[in-house]
Amino acid sequence: MLPLQTQTAINCVIMTYLTIPIAANDIQQALLQIKKSSAAGAEMLELRVDYLEKLNVGLVEKLISIAQGHIPVVVTCRDKKQGGVFNYPLKLRVEVLVAAINAGVDFVDLEYDNFFVPEVRQEIKKALSNNKETKLILSAHNFKTKFADIKKLYREIKKAFPSAIPKLVYTANHVNDCFDAFDLLHNTRGERIVFCMGGAGLISRVVAKKLGSMVTFASIDEGTATAPGQLTVEEFKKLYRYDSINNKTALYGVIADPVAHSLSPHVHNACFAKAGLNEVYLPLLEQGGMDEFNRFFDNILARPWLRFKGFSVTIPHKENALVYVKRKKGFVEPLAEKIGAANTVLIKAGGKLAAYNTDYRSALDSVISAMGIKKTGLRDMPVAVIGAGGVSRAIVAGLSDAGAKITIYNRTVKRAENLAGEFGCEFAGLERLKNLHAKLVINCTSIGMHPKVNATPLPAEYLIKDMVVFDTVYNPIETLLLKQAKRAGTKTIDGVSMFVNQAAAQFKLFTGKNADANLMRRVICGHLTR
Ligand code: NAP
Numbered sequence: 001m002l003p004l005q006t007q008t009a010i011n012c013v014i015m016t017y018l019t020i021p022i023a024a025n026d027i028q029q030a031l032l033q034i035k036k037s038s039a040a041g042a043e044m045l046e047l048r049v050d051y052l053e054k055l056n057v058g059l060v061e062k063l064i065s066i067a068q069g070h071i072p073v074v075v076t077c078r079d080k081k082q083g084g085v086f087n088y089p090l091k092l093r094v095e096v097l098v099a100a101i102n103a104g105v106d107f108v109d110l111e112y113d114n115f116f117v118p119e120v121r122q123e124i125k126k127a128l129s130n131n132k133e134t135k136l137i138l139s140a141h142n143f144k145t146k147f148a149d150i151k152k153l154y155r156e157i158k159k160a161f162p163s164a165i166p167k168l169v170y171t172a173n174h175v176n177d178c179f180d181a182f183d184l185l186h187n188t189r190g191e192r193i194v195f196c197m198g199g200a201g202l203i204s205r206v207v208a209k210k211l212g213s214m215v216t217f218a219s220i221d222e223g224t225a226t227a228p229g230q231l232t233v234e235e236f237k238k239l240y241r242y243d244s245i246n247n248k249t250a251l252y253g254v255i256a257d258p259v260a261h262s263l264s265p266h267v268h269n270a271c272f273a274k275a276g277l278n279e280v281y282l283p284l285l286e287q288g289g290m291d292e293f294n295r296f297f298d299n300i301l302a303r304p305w306l307r308f309k310g311f312s313v314t315i316p317h318k319e320n321a322l323v324y325v326k327r328k329k330g331f332v333e334p335l336a337e338k339i340g341a342a343n344t345v346l347i348k349a350g351g352k353l354a355a356y357n358t359d360y361r362s363a364l365d366s367v368i369s370a371m372g373i374k375k376t377g378l379r380d381m382p383v384a385v386i387g388a389g390g391v392s393r394a395i396v397a398g399l400s401d402a403g404a405k406i407t408i409y410n411r412t413v414k415r416a417e418n419l420a421g422e423f424g425c426e427f428a429g430l431e432r433l434k435n436l437h438a439k440l441v442i443n444c445t446s447i448g449m450h451p452k453v454n455a456t457p458l459p460a461e462y463l464i465k466d467m468v469v470f471d472t473v474y475n476p477i478e479t480l481l482l483k484q485a486k487r488a489g490t491k492t493i494d495g496v497s498m499f500v501n502q503a504a505a506q507f508k509l510f511t512g513k514n515a516d517a518n519l520m521r522r523v524i525c526g527h528l529t530r
Contacts, residue, residue: 014190014191014192014212014213014214015043015214016208016209016212016213016214016215016216017043017044017071017072017214017215017216018041018042018043018044018216018218018233018236018237018242019042019043019044019045019046019074019215019216019217019218020033020037020040020042020044020045020046020217020218020219020220020233021045021046021048021076021217021219021226022034022037022045022046022047022048022051022063022067023048023051023085023224023226024051024052025051025052025053026052026053027059027062027063027066030047030052030063030066030067031066033220033224034066034067036220037220037233038070038071040220040233040234041233041237042071042218042233043071043072044071044072044073044074044106044215045067045071045072045073045074046073046074046075046076046109046217047060047063047064047067047073047074047075047076047100047105048076048077048078048085048226049063049075049076049077049096050076050077050078050080050084050085050086050088050093051085051086052086053086055077055086055088055092055096056092057095057096057099060075060077060096060099060100061099061103064100064103064105065103068103068104068105072106072107073105073106073107074105074106074107074108074109074137074215075096075097075100075105075107075108075109076108076109077093077096077097078109078111079093079111079113079114081111081113082111082113082139082140082141083141083143083227090114090117090120093114094119094120094123094124097110097124097127098123098124098127100134101124101127101128101130101131101134102127102130102131104131104133104134105134106133106134106135107134107135107136107137107165108124108134108135108136108137109137109139109167110124110136110137110138110139111138111139111140112138112139112140112153112156112157112160112166113140115138115160115161116160124136125161135163135164135165135191136161136163136164136165137164137165137166137167137193138157138160138161138164138165138166138167139166139167139168139169139193140153140157140166140167140168140169141169141170142169142170142171143170143171143197144171145170145171145173145177146170146171146172146173146177146180147168147170147180150168150170150180150181150184150194151183151184151187153166153168154166154168154184154188154192165191165192165193165214166192166193166194167192167193167194167215168181168184168192168193168194169193169194169195169196169197169227170196170197171196171197171198171201171228172196172197172198172200172201172204173198173200174200174287174288174292175200175203175284175285175286175287175296176292176295176296176299177196177200177201178196178200178201178203178204178207179299179303181194181195181196181201181204181208182204182207182211182303182306183303185208185211185212185213186211186303186305191214192213192214193213193214193215194208194213195208195213195216196229197227197228197229197230198228198229199228199229199260199285200229200285200287201229202229202231202282202283202285203253203282203283203284205217205229205230205231205236206231206236206240206242206245206280206282207251207282207306209242209245209246210245210246210247210249210251211247212247216236217230218230218231218232218233218235218236219231219232219233220232220233221234239265239266239269240265240269240280240282241269241272241273241280244273244278244280245280246278248278248307249278249279249280249307250277250278250279250280250307250308250309251279251280251281251282251306251307251308251309252268252279252280252281252282252308252309252310252311252312252510253265253281253282253283253284253308253311253312254281254282254283254284254311254312254313254314255284255286255293255296255311255312255313255314255317255321256283256284256285256286256313256314256315256317257285257286257287257288257315257316257317258285259283259284259285259286260283260285262283262314263499263523263524263527263528264281264283264312264503265281265282265283266523266524266527267503267520267523267524268281268312268503268506268507268510269281270519270520270523271507271515271516271519271520272511274516274519275511275513275516277511279309279510279511284296284311286317289316289320290320290323293317293320293321293324294320294324297324300347301328301347301351304351308347309346309347309510310344310345310346310347310506310509310510311344311345311346312343312344312503312506313342313343313344313345314343315390318341318342318343318357318390319340319341321341321342321343321345321355322336322337322340322341322342322355324345324353325342325345325353325354325355326355328353330352330353330354330355331352331353331354331355332354332355333354333355333356333357335357335360335397335398335401336355336356336357338397339357339359339360339393339394339397340393341357341390341393341394342355342356342357343356343357343358343359343502343506344356344357344358344505344506344509346509346510356505356509357394358501358502358505358506358509359391359394359395359498359502360394360395360397360398360401361398361501361502361505362498362499362500362501362502362504362505363391363394363395363398363442363470363472363498363501364378364398364399364402365501365505366470366493366497366498366501367440367468367470367493369497370468370470370491370493370497371440371468371491375402376402378399378402378403378404379402379403379404380403380404380405381404381405381439381440382404382405382407382437382438382439382440383399383404383405383406383407383438383439383440383441383442384406384407384409384433384436384438384440384441384442385399385406385407385408385409385425385442385444386409386410386430386433386441386442386443386444386445386457386458387408387409387410387443387444387445387457388408388410388412388415388416388418388419388444389415389444389445391444391472392408392410392419392444392445393419395442395444395472396408396419396423396425397423400423400424400425404440405426406420406423406425406426407420407425407426407427407428407438408420408425408426408427408428409427409428409429409430409432409433410427410429410430410445411429411430411445413427413428413429416428416429430457433457433458433459433462434459434462436458436462436464438467439466439467439468440467440468440470441458441467441468441469441470442470442471442472443457443458443469443470443471443472443473443479443481444472445457446473447473447481448471448473448479448480448481449473449475449479450475450476453476453479453480454480455480456479456480456481456484457481458481460484460487460488463484463485463488463490464488464490465488465489465490466490467485467488467490467491468490468491468492468493469481469482469485469490469491469492469493470492470493470498471492471493471494471495472495472498473495474494474495474496474498474499474524474528475495475528476528477494477495477496477525477528477529478494479494479495482494496521496524496525496528497521499524500517500520500521500524501517503515503520504517504520
């Protein structure tokens with residue numbers, strides 16, 4: 001087998017190594033982590049020897065002899081100023097790196113700042129010139145924010161030691177901060193390591209593979225992460241389809257704040273995988289208001305090479321999405337315009353935008369299929385909608401379009417009155433629910449949602465046998481309202497069916513293909529019942 005450097009040079013395509021840091025205090029712990037990493041599918045090991053207690057050259061040589069095998073090894077003895085664990089003196093850290101070079105490891109990682117200390121530079125260069133198989137990574141980290149000028153820093157590193165692999169890692173405080181990293185990867189060639197830390201930088205760890213960063217780091221499990229925002233190997237491989245990502249992979253994502261608990265990446269990635277599509281769906285933490293949203297979309301549209309094709313949009317950006325697409329003179333689905341919110345945005349050929357709202361359609365589809373009727377069957381049907389927020393608005397728009405006779409009940413009566421006024425409905429306060437005369441009752445409030453699962457918007461005594469009760473809350477799958485409705489003998493519709501229908505409608509818009517709705521439901525229920 002050819003040495004690593006020769007392979008990458010011949011192929012001219014930089015492989016991204018899914019690298020697991022071995023962050024152990026002693027050899028026994030390290031051995032265990034190495035075994036687990038190999039089993040998890042690590043493609044490279046980073047021996048973070050600054051985690052070792054009682055660090056000495058002999059200990060590092062022992063660790064290297066254990067780790068060296070089928071996958072490349074990088075040895076790092078991080079300076080405390082750049083995230084190192086123990087405050088080992090520079091002299092010892094350099095001795096350790098020299099020993100690693102002499103042991104023939106594939107890579108050693110030295111802080112770029114320390115490369116300017118003349119003795120350090122001299123020692124490392126001397127060791128490298130005697131051991132051609134080891135490559136030097138010169139790294140710079142910014143744990144607080146973006147680098148002032150990442151391109152300049154990259155050029156400086158290459159100038160200081162042309163054969164070095166620059167590693168530039170910084171904290172993204174906003175998803176918009178990731179674009180510096182993407183641009184650098186896009187505009188440079190050869191071996192370099194570039195990505196962002198922090199929750200907002202999470203996507204850069206996945207996109208790093210698409211754009212050819214030589215390394216992206218993963219932890220064995222959540223407990224062993226060595227940097228903020230680091231994903232586990234399982235998340236990389238099972239959730240974000242790591243093994244199938246390449247430079248042609250199209251990107252999708254959910255724009256939300258918060259986004260960490262969104263089930264959409266699980267649902268869409270499972271369906272992309274099932275359909276054999278070269279696409280991956282990411283959680284896009286979009287903090288801030290309209291300005292930040294605009295900047296994000298401007299950034300995306302200015303970089304067609306990222307191949308972002310579509311977005312799910314949720315709280316708090318549905319209105320922003322509609323305004324943005326209108327401003328860019330994109331297509332807006334008429335009912336999305338009427339609702340005043342878009343939950344799906346597509347980027348079509350030539351950067352043309354299109355905005356849709358799949359919320360109302362999904363709710364109508366859930367009702368129609370559960371009641372065994374056509375859309376025309378909703379005409380003149382008496383419907384009680386409880387709640388007057390965003391979901392209620394989408395459902396009321398859809399139902400009024402279908403000709404249903406709607407009464408909106410809400411805690412804040414004024415809000416119900418405003419919504420009713422827009423769509424020509426009746427309205428009332430929640431106390432009027434006791435006089436309910438409706439064929440279909442829809443809960444669009446968050447009452448009954450986890451963790452307050454013992455609450456219901458509609459007391460059991462108001463439930464009548466020939467009603468159909470639909471709860472948009474999907475966590476828990478069977479809310480108290482649905483349990484009591486079942487006991488009263490009514491037909492029930494759960495929030496998961498609406499979730500699945502809206503995700504399936506988005507999938508169709510994204511790909512032109514029908515989603516596997518059963519798979520979507522299994523994925524959602526699998527997560528909700530964990
Ligand atoms: P929203 O805009 O914040 O509206 C919340 C609504 O719930 C308002 O009408 C609010 O009344 C009412 N409410 C909240 N707490 C209440 C309480 N303690 N007592 C009485 N009324 C209360 O939220 P949204 O975006 O419409 O979402 C509502 C629910 O829909 C979510 O909680 C979620 O479970 C569900 N949902 C389901 C799906 C799905 O696919 N199945 C998708 C999205 C959302 P006031 O106007 O008086 O504040």
